[in-house]
Amino acid sequence: MADGAAMLPPLKAYQDALDNGEIIYQTCGDCERVAFYPRLVCPECGSTNVVYKPSAGKGEVYTRTVVHARGRDPYNVVLIDMDEGFRIMSTVEDAPNDDVRIGMRVELKTVYPVEEVDAKAGRLPKHVFRPQGDG
Amino acid sequence: MSANLRGRACVVAVAESDLGEVGPHLSAADLMAQALDRALAECGLTKADVDGLFSSSAYYQMASVEPAEYLGIRPRYTDSTTLGGSSFVSHLLHAAVALDRGACDVAAILYGSTQRSDSGRLVSTANWLPYERPYEPRMPVSMYAMAAQRHMHEFGTTREQLAEVAVQARRWARLNPKAFARDPLTVEEVSGARMISEPFTSRDCCLVTDGGGAVIVTRPDRARDLEREPVHLLGAGEAHWHRHISQMPELTTTAATESGARAYEMAGLRPGDIDVFELYDAFTINPIVFLEDLGACAKGEGGPFVSGGNIGPGGACPVNTNGGGLSYCHPGMYGIFTIIEAVRQVRGECGERQVDGARVALAHGSGGVFSTQVTSILGGPETV
Numbered sequence A: 001m002a003d004g005a006a007m008l009p010p011l012k013a014y015q016d017a018l019d020n021g022e023i024i025y026q027t028c029g030d031c032e033r034v035a036f037y038p039r040l041v042c043p044e045c046g047s048t049n050v051v052y053k054p055s056a057g058k059g060e061v062y063t064r065t066v067v068h069a070r071g072r073d074p075y076n077v078v079l080i081d082m083d084e085g086f087r088i089m090s091t092v093e094d095a096p097n098d099d100v101r102i103g104m105r106v107e108l109k110t111v112y113p114v115e116e117v118d119a120k121a122g123r124l125p126k127h128v129f130r131p132q133g134d135g
Numbered sequence B: 001m002s003a004n005l006r007g008r009a010c011v012v013a014v015a016e017s018d019l020g021e022v023g024p025h026l027s028a029a030d031l032m033a034q035a036l037d038r039a040l041a042e043c044g045l046t047k048a049d050v051d052g053l054f055s056s057s058a059y060y061q062m063a064s065v066e067p068a069e070y071l072g073i074r075p076r077y078t079d080s081t082t083l084g085g086s087s088f089v090s091h092l093l094h095a096a097v098a099l100d101r102g103a104c105d106v107a108a109i110l111y112g113s114t115q116r117s118d119s120g121r122l123v124s125t126a127n128w129l130p131y132e133r134p135y136e137p138r139m140p141v142s143m144y145a146m147a148a149q150r151h152m153h154e155f156g157t158t159r160e161q162l163a164e165v166a167v168q169a170r171r172w173a174r175l176n177p178k179a180f181a182r183d184p185l186t187v188e189e190v191s192g193a194r195m196i197s198e199p200f201t202s203r204d205c206c207l208v209t210d211g212g213g214a215v216i217v218t219r220p221d222r223a224r225d226l227e228r229e230p231v232h233l234l235g236a237g238e239a240h241w242h243r244h245i246s247q248m249p250e251l252t253t254t255a256a257t258e259s260g261a262r263a264y265e266m267a268g269l270r271p272g273d274i275d276v277f278e279l280y281d282a283f284t285i286n287p288i289v290f291l292e293d294l295g296a297c298a299k300g301e302g303g304p305f306v307s308g309g310n311i312g313p314g315g316a317c318p319v320n321t322n323g324g325g326l327s328y329c330h331p332g333m334y335g336i337f338t339i340i341e342a343v344r345q346v347r348g349e350c351g352e353r354q355v356d357g358a359r360v361a362l363a364h365g366s367g368g369v370f371s372t373q374v375t376s377i378l379g380g381p382e383t384v
Helices: A010-019 B026-042 B065-071 B085-100 B140-156 B160-172 B189-190 B256-267 B287-294 B335-347
Strands: A024-028 A050-054 A056-067 A076-080 A085-088 A105-112 A128-130 B012-015 B052-055 B077-079 B104-115 B195-197 B211-218 B233-239 B276-279 B360-367 B371-378
Touching: A010 A024, A024 B085, A024 B140, A056 B140, A056 B195, A076 B140, A085 A128, A085 B211, B012 B026, B012 B077, B012 B335, B026 B065, B026 B104, B052 B065, B052 B085, B052 B335, B065 B189, B077 B085, B077 B189, B085 B104, B085 B233, B085 B335, B085 B360, B104 B335, B140 B195, B140 B287, B160 B189, B211 B335, B233 B256, B233 B335, B256 B287, B256 B360, B256 B371, B276 B287, B276 B335, B287 B360
Parallel strands: B052 B077, B052 B104, B276 B360
Antiparallel strands: A024 A050, A056 A076, A056 A105, A076 A085, A105 A128, B012 B211, B012 B233, B104 B211, B233 B371, B360 B371
């Protein structure tokens, strides 16, 4: 997908990848810096020679919180250090909130669609993770 | 090469507007007018002397233009720099640059917010990153909560140590007649309060109050004729590395390491020379991280450092002597109040909460989600 998708605006490329059940990140063709979120220029060297890449969807919880909001069950929000070297915000399902801990291995579970996408407003399909299984 | 502004600008007046809950009929601009009026009265300057205007606001998109119109000020130097809660400390640095270059002669830094009286129709400048928004972190408390959680993981910082920050802030607030929350507060009450975003309870979070402030800055030559002994800007620095929490390099170290280093270098001072620290405490983790990043203690030692009354009244390292955003006042962007209290401590006019012999005070603002960091160091005439 690199060549074709690299022509897409970053938010659109990200959204399209989510529609295919994938998370993308970028590497710089000049300085090899890994970046997320995707951008038109490398945040390290400024090069426009940046390439979209699909992530294998595995990583480790860097930090977490559990939000206690009135009128709904508590839910976790995590930052995940992905194995490719970038960090994203997501949530971990299939585990009690108390068990979602820093250092926990997680893998992409699925991507939930949204009814009406408005990428700039953050109404995007939502990737969710789960505790990593064997292998 | 950095601009050497040491001793080139001084604060000649500080004032708050009415604080707490001012009621539904006063506006943010009204509070700025109150604060400026009181500050001008304190130093003997008039509105006509003000030719530099600095403000930031969640209410007014053209932040310095709105109060200028209201007050009938036509500045020749105007600055609406918006860095979140640190904006006003940044304004102090920017005012010093402008004054030193002769771009203005008397600078007024203004802030006003009626956030508490407006509750239910709260003005928000929340600026979401599309890549974060679907996960619904509670802005901004969840971002700081994630930083606290990481700090606990890396350094063994405890729930009780976080609570100590709120408890010591409350001890100071009990000595400040203007503080909003003055009831006794215990570690157990902080830990056991309603959970908001783990590990933070409602007592780990700043107040929601109304309030405004004004700071008048001029050059030392101009200050000589004024009523109050000036408090001099010895050093200042600003820095930011990220806007959104998922882009922060490590959640346990902020750009205050750089803003602080720049301020210390300009001032020719070291952390041990600071008599009083006024640190933006939107959440209990903030002073812990800032004390580390500003060199009062080593990285990771902030938890033990804030414990045992060390930062409270009578402690070795007084922090947030007005009661801070946690117990004194927090109308949304607290930064200006760090300057106001630092100036008053250096002047020695803080009554029961006065730190004996305070000659050098550090005022530090933070904005966004640990994003923008601005440090200033203020001292009495003999420190220049």
